[in-house]
Amino acid sequence: MKDIRLLVLDVDGTLTDGKIYMGAEGEVCKAFSIKDGLGLRLMADSGVTLAVLTGRESRIVQNRAAELKIPHVIQNVQNKPDALRRLCQELSIPLEETGFVGDDLIDLEAMRLCGLSACPCDAAKEVKAQADFVSELPGGSGAVRQFVECYLEERGLWAPLAARRFGVKL
Numbered sequence: 001m002k003d004i005r006l007l008v009l010d011v012d013g014t015l016t017d018g019k020i021y022m023g024a025e026g027e028v029c030k031a032f033s034i035k036d037g038l039g040l041r042l043m044a045d046s047g048v049t050l051a052v053l054t055g056r057e058s059r060i061v062q063n064r065a066a067e068l069k070i071p072h073v074i075q076n077v078q079n080k081p082d083a084l085r086r087l088c089q090e091l092s093i094p095l096e097e098t099g100f101v102g103d104d105l106i107d108l109e110a111m112r113l114c115g116l117s118a119c120p121c122d123a124a125k126e127v128k129a130q131a132d133f134v135s136e137l138p139g140g141s142g143a144v145r146q147f148v149e150c151y152l153e154e155r156g157l158w159a160p161l162a163a164r165r166f167g168v169k170l
């Protein structure tokens with residue numbers, strides 16, 4: 001896996017199982033994986049900037065991103081490649097040093113632009129065919145955790161970062 005400085009994450013189907021629970025007032029809940037969250041904290045600790053990029057708009061995403069201290073939250077995005085290019089420009093990080101995790105056709109072009117791409121095992125078949133890393137786990141159930149864990153393990157960073165944050169010896 002290529003070195004990245006920015007990791008951009010799709011939300012529905014990537015950080016969640018893709019289900020949206022709707023009530024009369026709109027979206028009521030989405031379920032996120034705590035394991036993904038821990039992995040993303042360590043990814044941020046390693047110096048990689050995190051961002052979420054979603055086609056939908058939801059307060060739930062804002063709250064979850066705040067919990068995970070994800071500094072860039074871009075919602076209601078019609079065109080993910082354009083939004084991705086703008087973000088990279090704003091942060092002065094080239095696309096080649098950006099990773100993208102997505103699950104469906106709307107993510108495909110953004111994934112192609114990035115130096116590193118990943119997806120859950122239940123992503124659309126076209127997405128799985130082109131991702132650099134296909135997780136063994138589905139969206140919302142640890143797919144992102146497995147990706148960041150492998151990325152950091154490859155660099156010998158997983159255990160030291162876990163030790164620093166949690167005081168555990170792996």
Ligand SMILES: [Mg+2]
Pocket residue numbers: 010011012013014102103104
């Ligand atoms: Mg998605």
